[in-house]
Amino acid sequence: MDEDRRAARHRVLQVAAELLEEGGSEAVSTRAVAAAAGITAPALYRMFGDKDGLLAELAAYGFEMYLAEKREALSGSQDPVADLHRGWDLHVDFGLRHPAFYLLMYGTARPGHKPPAADEAHALLVSLLDRAAADARLRVPVEEATHLVHAATTGATLALIGEQSPHRDLSTSTRLREIVIGSVTTDPPAATATDLPSRALALDAALTLEDGAAIPLRDTETALLRDWLHRLAE
Structure with missing residues (x-):
């Protein structure tokens, strides 16, 4: 049954x-x-x-469609920064192909009312940025980079959806993508690189990726270490 x-x-x-x-x-x-x-x-x-319940289920349905496309497109890549560029374009493309779904998913969001698939979509972005940090490719902490990329990608998509198709300029999204991702990432470090901020963020990301399993530190010590690493990254 x-x-x-x-x-x-x-x-x-x-x-x-x-x-x-x-x-x-x-x-x-x-x-x-x-x-x-x-x-x-x-x-x-x-x-x-009621109708609100139905629309909430439809938003979750849209996130599932979005995730199915994004998981497949980003599987197997070894370059997290290239994946950030690709993920941005996939996000915008999904919104333009499914504008009504996108507006329901991102244009009517309420704090504390996100479907699990929305959290998974957010976690996918965080995982890309965690990988970039672990490769010493981030200029700012993962949390800050996540907020910047998410806000910019969503804003670009909503702006393009609001424009008439004949006048829609996709180069706007491309330029914004390069500015935003370029502001939070760096080129691959050279073998003899001594870029202290990127290395500090890489260690901070390593602590996250280990989930505490192999870190011989107390919680308070880990928090203090992270505070020092974020200062070094400034």
């Missing part, structure tokens, strides 16, 4: 996704979705509660 319920729920989400892509969130009324899915309105309410 649980499998039947999950299958029915998935079918309704697919129908709602089609309505969203065709007409935006205004087209996703509970009555329209129920009619298109061939179910009654009470059955839809039992599945999702």
